[in-house]
Amino acid sequence: MKLAGKQEKQQQKPNSSLNLGNPRLIAAEVSLTKRFLFYFFVLLLGISAAYGCFYTAFPIPVFWWVVIPCTVLFSAGFTVLFLKKRGGRRGIWLPILFIACLGSLFFLKDGLPGAWRNPLCQGLIRTVNYVIAAYAQKANYNFITWPAEPAGLREITISCTVFAVFVLLLTTFLMAWLLIHRKNSFFCFLLTTPFLAVSLVFAIIPHYAAVTALLTFWAFLLLNASSLRSKKGFVKRGNLFYEGRNSAVHPASLILLPILADCLMLVGVLFPMQSFQRSEVVEDLRSGLLSRPNMTTLFRSGGVAGNVNRVNLQFAGDIAYTGRTVLQVQSSQKDTDYLKGFAGSVYTGQSWEALGEEDYRELNALLNEQKVQNFPSLFTNFLRSNLDRDLYVYDLVVRNVGGNPRSIYTPYGLISGPDTLPGLDFVNDGYLRSGNYLFGTPQYSMQAISLPADYQNTSFYTRVVGNFLRYAWIGGGGLGDLGLDRNFQRDFDSSSRQLDEWRMPERLAGLLSPEQAAFAQAAQAYTSFVYAHYTQLPEELRGKLDQYRREHGLDTEHFPWPRSLARAIIDQVHSENTYTLSPGLLPGGRDFVEYFLLENHRGYCMHFASATVALLRSAGVPARYAEGYTLSSHDLAGPDGWVDIPDSRAHAWAEIYLSGVGWVPVEATPGVYNGVVDHQTGAVAPAQEAANVPQEEFSGEAPEEEVSGESSELQIPNEIEGGERGPGGPQSMVISTQLRVIFFLAVIALPLPALLINRKLRVASRRKRFRQEDHNQGALAVYDYMLQLLPHPKSDLSFSAEIPENLYELVLKARFSRQMLTEQELDQLLDYAGALADQVRRKASLFRRFVFAYIYVLF
Structure with missing residues (x-):
């Protein structure tokens, strides 16, 4: 600033012949280059931080080699545009007109009727669907999504990139106009806030670096708001004058940016999120708020593998995989394992629901505090037979890093009960769920027993009469010596239904210990409950499925055992239907199974599992729909002992009830080998290869292609969509304290060369x-x-x-x-x-x- 002061001294000098005018304040002009550098870097920081927060929170595929150069180009271009001297408002309206024409060109290039098919419109739809899918996964509700054209991963990425660049163009223009022309820091803050708020509203945390950059941008705007906002050359405060227009518009002011970033990093290092603990008052308030029931009537849940309430089959549209890690598992299991996260009991034609509250009250009275989820291990403890000779106990630890935090994935031979799994709820007779309604349970451990293949024909009768008494009854007599009626000695060639109807006589029950007798009574009562409730179907569908089974000879006369009938039904379904990731949506009002079996003939695991369960139920075999994740015996643990389970292992299958074991899984999807499939070619693939398939291989570009695999847990109608980012994709990431310290030290070191270079240049x-x-x-x-x-x-x-x-x-x-x-x-x-x-x-x-x-x- 040049100060033409001390004019009074000049006027007091008698020999001066100069005629001086009134004193005035002259502000030093900041060069155009310096103003460009200042506004360019501030604008680039704000736009990059806002986009970083959005695209690291949601798994939206874009070509970053396109978006990043466009960000730099748009920031530089609009900075030059608004720094130039303009005559009137023409200079502002020209870019607005250009952006409007560009958007209209994209929307209307295929004509008004086909406008929704162009890349810009499809990019908008797909971006919104990705956000909605992440919301649905986080909250375990399924929001209504927008229909989009089926496409491969490359086409999806192109359309999302086109939309991202168009929004980037518009956002950068508005930001430059607000920052340079209007000099309004508050509206710059409002413009960037939605990019972060859209994820935080559902507790989806963007990448730590992106959030730090955005907070740094906001803090810089706040600290320089007064100088940036002032349009006067000088502002008088008391008897002093301060330069208000250009004092902050200087590249040297940018030194505040790394200082602010350092402060944020220091707070993160000194007070990490892991050390945060709520006060008792806040915790009590939170518990009270979370004690309200779920609003299941407002939203609808859809599969696969991320549900804790219901599965809406109307949302079983086209899907794809992102290749991201959803679970990390440590297990001593030697064979393929099914980790169940949900079981559907009631089939409505468009969804899998839970039983009614009245049914569950009846169930709880029958079980006498026994848990159906523990039945396989309880049978081996209380009614052990020679079928249990090859069983072994294994440990399982699950870390949920990218799935629904409330979903708990458990094996079928679960040993651990409610007393050893605090914080986890046993949901009636179906599955487990986290008791934390808001944050879920990120990690849990349990024990289970293996279930050998020869369990397939095990009934309560064969376990008790054919095996248990032979090994446990001391005295050497036969069944007649126990005073039993010969009618109870069933022929082993009888149907499973006849064996399941057998009830243990009181005298035989008297030979058991009180614990054994209590469990045997609960098991028999539950078998009756199962036949009464898990053979239910809509009457109209039952008639069509009965006809279907008669045409193909699928009945209990030809296949008396549940496993053999299930195998015959599955083979028949495989022979007539094609596995594809692009089956399309269920037409409104249609029955899901009927449409798949008798008309569409195209689907993935949800379709095959639902059809198998429905056909088994129509034959009188108790069956349920289940979904979760599969583990392969070929899974190789990393150096730390953890196995990464990608979203491509999300799976749906059927489960049948064996009265001498409990619920057991039945694989219903074609081409599954050892729990793993090649989703692209349909060929059976080893587990370790399938787990490392690149993302491009999960494109599902051919709607009619026969493949074998399972769906991602996020489903987007009429569109291939992926799952929520974790911390990696555009997903929420957890940075360790060590990395934060390193990053903090690196950020501290950055200003030092900047200060030295700035000083050297300015002195020169x-x-x-x-x-x-x-x-x-x-x-x-x-x-x-x-x-x-x-x-x-x-x-x-x-x-x-x-x-x-x-x-x-x-x-x-x-x-x-x-x-x-x-x-x-x-x-x-x-x-x-x-x-x-x-x-x-x-x-x-x-x-x-x-x-x-x-x-x-x-x-």
């Missing part, structure tokens, strides 16, 4: 101005520098100084005389300026010396 520029060819201009530059060095009357510097009279005369000569100062006269000014700078350096405190040297660059 000042010396060049002092020694320019026009000595008068050089003298005025030295005078301006001396005014900056003079201490303010209210400052804490312990000295006072004033420009000597003889030097002040030289300044007046340089300002008003036509004669140029000599080299010696200019040197006098420079010598005094240097001495004044040395005096300021000596008198200033250490902190002030640093600020004067590296922030203001006074010496």
Whole structure:
């Protein structure tokens, strides 16, 4: 700032012949280049941070090699546009007109009827669907999504990139207009807030670095709001004048950005999220709020593998995989394992629901606190037979890193009960669910027993009469010696239904221990419950399925055992239907199974499992729909012992009830081998290869292609969609404290070279101005520098100084005389300026010396 002061001293000099005008304040103009650099970097930071928060929170596929250069190009272009001198408002409306024409060109290039098929419109639809899918997974509700054209992964990425670039163009224009033209920091804040709020509303956390960058941008706007907003050259506060227009618009002001980032990083390091603990009052308030029932009537849940309430089959549209890790597992299991997260009991034609509350009250009265989820292990404990000789106990630890946090995935041979699984709810007779309604359970461990294949024909009768008494009854007598009626000695060739109807006589029950007798009573009562409730079907569908079974000879007369009938039904369904990731949506009002079996003939695991369960039920075999994740015996643990389970292992299957075992899984999907399938070619693939298939291989581009595999847990109608980002995809990421410390130290180190370079450049520029060819201009530059060095009357510097009279005369000569100062006269000014700078350096405190040297660059 040039201050044309001390005019009064000139008027007091009798020999002066100069006629001076009124004193005035002259603000030093910041060059166009410096203003460009300032606004460009601020604009680039704001746009990059906002986009980073959005695209690291949601798994939206875009070509970053396109988006990143466009961000730099748009930021530079609009900065130049609004820094140029414009006549009228034409310069503002031209880019608005250009953006509007560009958007209209994309929307209407295929004509108005086909506008929704163009990449921009499809990108909008798919982006919204990705966001909705992430919401649905996080909250375990399924929101209504927009229908989109089926496409491969490349087409989806192209359309999402087109939409991202178009929104980037519009957002950058608005930000530049608000920041440079309107100088309104508050509206810049409002413009970037939705990019973060859209994920935080469902507790989806973007990448830590993106959030830090956005908070740094907001803090910078707040600290410079007054200077950026002022359109006057000077603002008077009391008796002092402050430059308001250009004081902050300087590249040197950008030094605040790394300082602000350092402060945020320091807070994260000193107070990590892991160390946060709520007070008792807050925890009680939270528990009270979360004790309200789920609003299942407002939203509808859809499969697969991320549900805790119901599965809406109307949303079983086209799907794809992202390849992201959903679960991390440590297991000593030696064979393929099915981890169940949901079981559907009631089939309505469009969904799988739970039984009614009245049915569950009846069930709880029958079980007498026994848990159906533990039946396989309880049978081996209380009614052990020779079928249990090959069983072994294994440990299982599950870490949920990308799935529904409330879903709990458990094996079928679960040993651990409610007393050993605190915080987990046993949901009636179906599955487990986290008791934490908001945050879920990120990690849990349990024990289970293996279930061998020869369990397939095990009934309660064969376990008790055929095996248990033979090994446990001491006395060497036969069944007749127990006083049993010969009618109870069933032929082993009888149907499973006949065996399941057998009830243990009281005298036989008297040979059991109280614990054994209580469990045997609960098991028999539950078998009756199962036949009464898990053979239910809509009457109209039952008639069509009965006809279907008769046409193909699928009945209990030909296949008396549940396993054999299930195998025959599955083989028949495989022979008539094709596995595809693009089956399309269920037409409105149609029955899901009927449409798949008798008309569409195209589907994935949800279709095959639902059809198998329905056909088994129509034959009188108790069956349920189940979904979760599969583990393969070929899964190889990493160095830390954890196995990464990708979203491609999300699966749906059938389960049947064996009265001597409990519920057991039945694979209903074609081409499954060892729990793993190749989703692209349909060929059976080893587990370790399928787990490492690149993302491009999960495109599902051919709607009619026969493949074998399972769906991602996020489903988007009429569209291939992926799952929520974790912390990696555009997913929520957890950065360890060590990485934060390293990042914090790196950010601290960044300002140091910037300060040194800035100081060197500004000192060199000042010396060049002092020694320019026009000595008068050089003298005025030295005078301006001396005014900056003079201490303010209210400052804490312990000295006072004033420009000597003889030097002040030289300044007046340089300002008003036509004669140029000599080299010696200019040197006098420079010598005094240097001495004044040395005096300021000596008198200033250490902190002030640093600020004067590296922030203001006074010496």
